[in-house]
Amino acid sequence: MSVVPLRPQPMPTExxxxxxxxxxxxxYGLLDSVPESAYDDLxxxxxxxxxxxxxxxxxxxxxxxxxxxxxxxxxSERPRSDSIxxxxxxxxxxxxxxxxxxxxxxxxxAGLGLKLDERPLRFYAGAPLLSPDGYALGTLCVMDxxxxxxxxxxxxxxxxxARQVQHxxxxxxxxxxxxxxxxxREAFAQQLEQAQADLQRRHDLLQHSASxxxxxxxxxxxxxxxxxxSEDSMDRLRRAAYTLMLIDVDHFKMVNDRHGHLLGDRxxxxxxxxxxxxxxxxxxxxxFGGEEFLVVLPGxxxxxxxxxxxxxxxxxxxxxxPFPLTVSIGVAGGEPERDRPEQVFDRADxxxxxxxxxxxxxxxxxxx
Numbered sequence: 132m133s134v135v136p137l138r139p140q141p142m143p144t145e146x147x148x149x150x151x152x153x154x155x156x157x158x159y160g161l162l163d164s165v166p167e168s169a170y171d172d173l174x175x176x177x178x179x180x181x182x183x184x185x186x187x188x189x190x191x192x193x194x195x196x197x198x199x200x201x202x203x204x205x206x207s208e209r210p211r212s213d214s215i216x217x218x219x220x221x222x223x224x225x226x227x228x229x230x231x232x233x234x235x236x237x238x239x240x241a242g243l244g245l246k247l248d249e250r251p252l253r254f255y256a257g258a259p260l261l262s263p264d265g266y267a268l269g270t271l272c273v274m275d276x277x278x279x280x281x282x283x284x285x286x287x288x289x290x291x292x293a294r295q296v297q298h299x300x301x302x303x304x305x306x307x308x309x310x311x312x313x314x315x316r317e318a319f320a321q322q323l324e325q326a327q328a329d330l331q332r333r334h335d336l337l338q339h340s341a342s343x344x345x346x347x348x349x350x351x352x353x354x355x356x357x358x359x360x361s362e363d364s365m366d367r368l369r370r371a372a373y374t375l376m377l378i379d380v381d382h383f384k385m386v387n388d389r390h391g392h393l394l395g396d397r398x399x400x401x402x403x404x405x406x407x408x409x410x411x412x413x414x415x416x417x418x419f420g421g422e423e424f425l426v427v428l429p430g431x432x433x434x435x436x437x438x439x440x441x442x443x444x445x446x447x448x449x450x451x452x453p454f455p456l457t458v459s460i461g462v463a464g465g466e467p468e469r470d471r472p473e474q475v476f477d478r479a480d481x482x483x484x485x486x487x488x489x490x491x492x493x494x495x496x497x498x499x
Contacts, residue, residue: 148266151266152220152266152267152268153192153193155262155264155266155268156190156191156192156262156266156268156269158304158307159268159300159303159304159307160303160304160307161190161199161268161300161303162190162192162197163197164199166200167200169299170188170199170200170296170299171200171202173188173200173271173292173295173296173299174186174187174188174200174201174202174271175202176292177271177273177289177292178202178203178273180285180288180289180292181256181273181281181285181288181289182279182285183203183254183256183273183274183275183279184203184247184248184274184275184276185201185202185203185204185247185248185273185274185275186201186202186203186271186272186273186274187200187201187202187204187271187272187274188200188201188260188269188270188271188296189214189216189257189269189270189271189272190260190268190269191211191214191216191217191220191267191268191269191270192208192211193211194210194211195208195209195210195211196208196209196210196211196214196216196217196269199269203247203248203274204247204274205248213243213244213245214243214245215229215231215234215240215243215245215255215257215272216257216269216270216272218239218240219257219259219267219270220259220267220268220269220270221267223259223261223267224259225259225261226258226290226293226294227258227259227290228256228257228258228281228286228289228290229255229256229257229258230255230256230280230281230286231254231255231256232254232278232279232280233253233254233278234251234252234253234254234255235251235253235278236278240255247274247275247276248276250276251276252274252275252276253275253276253277253278254274254275254276254277254278254279255272255273255274256272256273256281256286256289257270257271257272257273258270258271258272258289258290258292258293259293260293260296260297260300261297262300263301268300270293271289271292271293271296273289341353341354342354342357344403344418346396346399346400346403346418347399347400347402347403347418348403348407349403349406349407349416349417349418349424350415350416350417350418351417351418352417352418352419354417355415355417355419355425358415359472368427368429368465368467368472369467370430370467371429371430371467372430372431372432372464372465372466372467373427373428373429373430373431373464373465373475374427374428374431374432374433374435374436374462374463374464374465375425375426375427375428375462375463375464375465375472375475375476375479376425376426376427376428376436376439376440376460376461376462376479377419377423377424377425377460377461377462377476377479377480377482377483378402378406378423378424378425378426378440378443378458378459378460378483379422379423379424379458379459379460379483379487380398380399380402380422380423380456380457380458381456381457381458381459381487381491381492382491383395383398383421383422386398386454386456389454390453390454394452394453394454397452398450398452398456399418399422401447401450401451401452401456402422402424402447402456402458403416403418403424404446404450405443405446405447405450406424406426406443408446409439409442409443409446410426410428410439411428413429414426414427414428414429415427415429426439432464433462433463433464433496433497436462436464436496437462437494437496440460440462440494441494443458443460444457444458444460444492444493444494448492457491457492458492459483459486459487459491459492459493459494459495460483460486460493460494460495461479461480461481461482461483461484461485461486461494461495461497462479462482462494462495462496462497463475463476463478463479463481463482463496463497464497478497478499479497481497481499482495482496482497483495
């Protein structure tokens with residue numbers, strides 16, 4: 132430990148790297164923070180050790196000296212230009228204690244006009260508070276309104292208390308750093324979660340695009356092939372009777388020729404809406420071809436399927452199109468023990484043919 136002599140040469144008024152020092156000080160989050168008992172206790176300990184009425188942890192900010200903890204001082208800060216701490220940090224070294232036994236007799240500080248409880252400040256002793264990279268943040272100082280001396284044990288004790296203050300500073304900075312890292316990890320985790328959700332949405336959209344008809348929103352033939360190749364889907368057809376319905380838009384080529392493809396697309400969407408609005412959640416609706424639609428109704432007998440088909444046909448007839456639109460429908464039933472799906476499809480196709488051959492705009496149920 133070193134002690135600055137009573138009458139040294141004039142001290143520089145600014146540290147060399149002031150911007151770096153200010154940045155280091157800001158990293159501790161100390162300035163204008165609330166009082167904390169750990170710092171208050173160390174200040175009281177310093178005053179008791181040195182037998183002075185005043186002590187403080189003084190942080191040298193830009194333009195001011197702010198007291199993190201103080202005893203025997205009324206003001207929480209003072210102008211930087213009028214402080215001893217400001218001058219001490221210019222050449223601060225670890226464990227160095229500056230002792231000014233009588234400020235009135237020291238040309239460096241006699242003109243500052245410092246006061247303690249409205250009386251001139253006469254005694255000052257301060258130990259610098261340093262960051263690990265050597266930046267002087269401020270001082271732990273003790274003060275009195277009468278001249279005095281410090282014994283060697285008091286000087287050493289003041290330096291030791293200053294080291295404890297520095298340890299508190301580092302614990303505070305460590306806590307701030309940990310909170311920052313935690314916040315960054317939470318932000319990264321949130322970004323990762325959002326990215327995964329976005330990836331899942333893209334995946335779902337790609338799957339939907341691959342399996343759904345873009346015009347009508349119904350399943351396409353690719354999706355139908357996947358369903359036929361799925362054990363879960365085929366098990367549903369093997370467990371109970373089902374029906375298959377084929378729907379064909381009547382005179383659709385004439386619709387396109389007379390009204391154009393835009394209205395032709397509207398007609399196909401109207402058919403798809405009527406189908407989707409008439410079936411259950413577990414039923415399957417597919418745009419099978421240009422103007423052909425296929426509907427599979429698991430666990431449904433012919434009579435019920437015919438009612439569903441009629442509901443679809445009537446909804447299409449009432450659609451809000453600028454021209455009349457009708458469909459022909461063929462319905463066939465399948466028994467798991469008896470029929471293969473392709474056989475049921477053929478019978479539904481034959482029923483559709485009979486519906487179209489007998490005048491269209493009607494539903495025909497397979498009677499084989």
